[in-house]
Amino acid sequence: MRVLIVEDEERLARxxxxxxxxxxxxxxxxxxxxxxxxHLAMSNxxxxxxxxLMLPQLSGKALLASLRRAGRxxxxxxxxxxxxxxxxxxxxxAGADDYLSKPFDLGELLARLKALIRRSQGHATPRxxxxxxxxxMNTRTVRRKGAVIDVTPMEYRVLEYLMARSxxxxxxxxxxxxxxxxxxxxxxxxxxxxxxxLRRKIDRDGWPKLIHTVRGHGYVVRGHKR
Amino acid sequence: MKQTSIxxxxxxxxxxxxxxVAVCALFGGLLYARRQQLKAxxxxxxxxxxxxxxxxxxxxxxxxxxxxxxxxSGHLFLVxxxxxxxxxxxxxxxxxxxxxxxxxxxxxxxxxxxxGAVWRSIxxxxxxxxxxxxxxxxxxxYAMPTALLDSRFRELIIAAATVIVAFLILSALMTWWAxxxxxxxxxxxxxxxxxxxxxxxxxxxxxxATATTELAPLGNALTQLITRLKxxxxxxxxxxxxxxxELKTAVAxxxxxxxxxxxxxxxxxxxxxxxERALEDTNRTEKLVTSMLxxxxxxxxxxxxxxxxxxxxxxxxxxxxxxxxxxxDVRIVxxxxxxQSHVIGDVDELAMVWRNVLENALQHxxxxxxxxxxxxxxxxxxxxxxxxxAGPGIAAEDLPHIFERFYRADHSRARKTGGFGLxxxxxxSLVERNRGSIEMRTTLGRGACxxxxxxxxxxxxxxxxxxx
Numbered sequence: 001m002r003v004l005i006v007e008d009e010e011r012l013a014r015x016x017x018x019x020x021x022x023x024x025x026x027x028x029x030x031x032x033x034x035x036x037x038x039h040l041a042m043s044n045x046x047x048x049x050x051x052x053l054m055l056p057q058l059s060g061k062a063l064l065a066s067l068r069r070a071g072r073x074x075x076x077x078x079x080x081x082x083x084x085x086x087x088x089x090x091x092x093x094a095g096a097d098d099y100l101s102k103p104f105d106l107g108e109l110l111a112r113l114k115a116l117i118r119r120s121q122g123h124a125t126p127r128x129x130x131x132x133x134x135x136x137m138n139t140r141t142v143r144r145k146g147a148v149i150d151v152t153p154m155e156y157r158v159l160e161y162l163m164a165r166s167x168x169x170x171x172x173x174x175x176x177x178x179x180x181x182x183x184x185x186x187x188x189x190x191x192x193x194x195x196x197x198l199r200r201k202i203d204r205d206g207w208p209k210l211i212h213t214v215r216g217h218g219y220v221v222r223g224h225k226r
Numbered sequence: 227m228k229q230t231s232i233x234x235x236x237x238x239x240x241x242x243x244x245x246x247v248a249v250c251a252l253f254g255g256l257l258y259a260r261r262q263q264l265k266a267x268x269x270x271x272x273x274x275x276x277x278x279x280x281x282x283x284x285x286x287x288x289x290x291x292x293x294x295x296x297x298x299s300g301h302l303f304l305v306x307x308x309x310x311x312x313x314x315x316x317x318x319x320x321x322x323x324x325x326x327x328x329x330x331x332x333x334x335x336x337x338x339x340x341x342g343a344v345w346r347s348i349x350x351x352x353x354x355x356x357x358x359x360x361x362x363x364x365x366x367x368y369a370m371p372t373a374l375l376d377s378r379f380r381e382l383i384i385a386a387a388t389v390i391v392a393f394l395i396l397s398a399l400m401t402w403w404a405x406x407x408x409x410x411x412x413x414x415x416x417x418x419x420x421x422x423x424x425x426x427x428x429x430x431x432x433x434x435a436t437a438t439t440e441l442a443p444l445g446n447a448l449t450q451l452i453t454r455l456k457x458x459x460x461x462x463x464x465x466x467x468x469x470x471x472e473l474k475t476a477v478a479x480x481x482x483x484x485x486x487x488x489x490x491x492x493x494x495x496x497x498x499x500x501x502e503r504a505l506e507d508t509n510r511t512e513k514l515v516t517s518m519l520x521x522x523x524x525x526x527x528x529x530x531x532x533x534x535x536x537x538x539x540x541x542x543x544x545x546x547x548x549x550x551x552x553x554x555d556v557r558i559v560x561x562x563x564x565x566q567s568h569v570i571g572d573v574d575e576l577a578m579v580w581r582n583v584l585e586n587a588l589q590h591x592x593x594x595x596x597x598x599x600x601x602x603x604x605x606x607x608x609x610x611x612x613x614x615x616a617g618p619g620i621a622a623e624d625l626p627h628i629f630e631r632f633y634r635a636d637h638s639r640a641r642k643t644g645g646f647g648l649x650x651x652x653x654x655s656l657v658e659r660n661r662g663s664i665e666m667r668t669t670l671g672r673g674a675c676x677x678x679x680x681x682x683x684x685x686x687x688x689x690x691x692x693x694x
Contacts (some may be wrong), residue, residue, distance in 0.1 A: 009475050011507065015482035023489060054471055056634070081471040102471075103478035106485035 001117055001161060002027040002045070002178045006037030006063065007052040007079065016050065019106045024114060025140060025153055025160075027181040034058025041067055041074065045177040047117045048075045050109075051096075053082065061094060068095035075116040079104065114138075121164045128163040131223035133202060133210050135163050142202070149201050154179075158194045159202075162211070162221045171218035195219060233405045240401050241394060248390045259382055263375055264341075271343050275368045278303055282313065282350060282364065289313045289350075289364065302340060304367040308347065313364065327367055335369075339376065342369025411435045419448060427456040468632035469518055472646055476511040483507050517648040521631065524575075524655040533683040534573035536601065536609070537565040542573075543580030544599075547588065556591040558584065564601040567609055569680040571660035576680075579656045579664075582649035583613045583676045589645065590617030590674065607682045614675035620668040628666050629654040650676075 003026050007013040010032065017028040029044070031037035034055040041049055041063070049067075053060035064076060078091050078099040091099055097120075098112055114137055118126055126137035134143040140156055142149045151159065161178050162170055172191055195211065203209045212220050274297070282305065283292040289307055291314040297303050304327075305313040330342035347363040411434040422429050429452045431445035487500040544558050551558050569576075580599075587597040595616045602610045620628060627633045631651040657664045657678055668674035 009479065011479045011503075011510075012475060012482060015479065015486055018486055019482065019489070022486070081474040082467065102474040103481045106482050106489075 001025075001047040001157070001164070002029070002181065003048050003050065003113065004029045004031065004037065004040055004044070004046045005050045006031045006034065006041075006055065006060065007050065008032050008055050009052070016106070016109065019110060020113065023110055024137075025157055027157075027179060027184075029182045032056075034060065034063045038063045038066055040182070041072065042070060044182065045174065046074050047120070047178060048077060048113055050077050050079060050113065052079045053091075061091070064091075064094050064096060073120070075120045077109075077113055077116055118164065122166050123164065128160075130163060130167065130210060130221050131208070133163075133221070135160060144202055144207070151198065151201060152194075155194050155198050155201075158191070159198055159221070162219060167220060167222045169214050169217050169220045175218065233402070233409065236405050237398060237401055241398055244397055245394060248394060252386050252390055255386065256379075256383060260379060263379060267341060267370070267372070267375060268343065271341070271368055271370060274301065274303075274370070275343065275345055275366050278305060278314075278366055278368065279345075279348060279364075280351065284350065291315075300371055302335065302342065302367075302369040304365075306365040306367075308363045308365070330367065330369060332372075333369075339372045340369040341372045341375075342367060411438045411441050415441060415445060415448070422452070424459065427452060427459075465631050472514055472518075472632065473511075476507070476514050480504060480507040480511060514646055517646055517652065520578075521648055521652050521655065524652055524659060528659075530572045530575065530660045531570070532572045533568050534571055534576060535565075536567050536569055536576075536611070536680075539571070539573045539576035540565065540580055540599065540611075542577040543584055546577075546581055547584050550585065551588055551597070554588055554591065555593040556588050556595050556597055558588075558597045558599065560599040561601065564603060564609055567601070567603075568683045569609055570683045571662065571680055575656045575660060579653045579678060580611075580613070582653040583678070586645075586649050587613050587615035587617075587674075587676070591615045592617065603682070604679070609680050609682055611678045611680065612675050613678070614673055616673040619670040619672055619674050620666065621670060625666060625668065629664065653678075 001024070003020055005013050005016055005020075005028060007016065007030070013030045013032070017030055020026050020028050026047070029040055029046075031040050035057040037049075037051070037055070038058060051060045051064060055063070058066075060078065064078075067074070067076070075097045076095065078096045079102060080087070080091070080099055081102045083101045088099060097116055100109055100112060114126060118124075118128075118137060128135045128137070132145050135141075136143075137160065140160075142151050142156065142159060157179055158175065161175060175191060195213075199209075199211050203211055208223075210221055210223065212222055214220055277296050278291070281292050281294075281296055283290050289305075291305065294315060297315075303315065307313055327344060330344050333340055333342070345366040348366060349363050411432065414432040415435045418432055419429065429449065431449055435441040435445045483500065483504045487497065487504070492500070540560060544560060547558065584597060584599075591597055597616075598612075598614045600612045600614070602612065604610050624633075629650050630647075632647040633651075634645065634647040653676075654664050657680075660680070662678060662680040664676065664678050666674060666676055
């Protein structure tokens, strides 16, 4: 998963980034002003955007409006210091998906962020299941046939994204987009390393194969009977 | 406090004045009527006397009244020859007292009021004189009862008074109604004004009030007052909102820093680092709170009257900022001209002004740059203290807002340097408190200059004689 933080207060942005990266294991990009934020949001695929309202250059509201006008459906969680009903309603009507007022609880922020992401991908709970494979976004654990499977953080992120996409075929480019933040050099061959690592751990012992390669298209996690 | 009504007051005054005028008119009119009445009465008296005179006969030197019936009953009369002999009437002669003769205008006889007149030494008609060489003249006294006259006069008084009272009542009613009608635009205005509150500042002077000469100034004054109030209110509201935003952000940072520490087991060094960060965040919050309180106190205080030497406050500020200047690799150059001048301004408050302005200039200076402080005397007994940096200057759209609270021209930079956009606002309110003014001059790309204008003061001689 990859998240964009648009927040002019550097310290706050960095704290949130640290929290998201450490606790949820998402890739994070930070923009310190509205224009930067809009540019990043338009040119990258994010799973969610954390948006402050009082921003230099371009206000959070204007950013949100431009984003929605361009047809971007990325879930947006607004961080606001204003706490009145009217502006909250206005925000939600302008296309925000959720809001949190400052000062917020980091745990709540993370929980809301994760809920936003999974719901936008069509999951009602943080537990994704494909056949007998289970992934828990909260505890960041993977189980097959009830037994915990030990995966590396990067392998987890690959699997989390594949399973979140609900048995859809995910291209390598898309996968890379959602795994790494802006500053990473993107090499598609690292993906193959993670995928083969996952296969070794999940599709082992002659268990039915769940991770499939669709030639020329990408990868998909899918139950064997389908 | 007892409430008074303009309407009632106008009415009372109006009635009072009208009453006075009416009473004066009534009095004058009655006086005139009475005089006319008496004039007519007196004319009749004279007529009666002439009739009596014409009835006097001379028979062998004996004067007598030929036909006493010409005098109606109830009238009193007396004819006396110049010798003192009473000629007529023939009845008892003591009926008329001497006082009646002496003051015939008004007297009482047998319980009745009379008005009479006396003709003295009237020559007899010529044909009577020729007959006999009798005494040539007579005195005639004649009086008529005034009862009828008086009762008519009383009726007149009652009629006039009734008319006037009726007129006053009618006039009061009409005035009451007219005042209400005249005050209607005022009521409209009041009603329109009462519809306003802190949330709805829409105020339009009703057309009727604008068209009323007496109300137009009030309407204008109200409109202006409301515009000013609204601006002040909006400014305060924005300040509260901005202050709230800043405070919440500061707290959000602190909270998130601590919550990060709370999650997971960290190494000792990571904890230490976290605590350091939390401390940094706390310092930042403290700085914000201090600045806000300082701004509040500088805006609420009275204008200062103290006098200080410019160099005292300037050196204090420059010394305070030397570390920051060193860190940023910027030199502060102070020109020595006019530094010994006495200016109006509290030394501590001026030092705070220089500190804030210098801090701002330092933050906008490029490394290895210079912040120059120049003092020039200007016309009108003022000094211009110019603090100039060689930074990027200020964009035209930012210039009018540069002294506003929480305004940050270069947002991202201000964030990095830990500024809240309060420094220049504090400087402005402090300068104005010390009867000075402050402005920003800038050329984009060639730096900016804050000019603080202070009033030159005569040096104050302290008690021990030294110049202070």
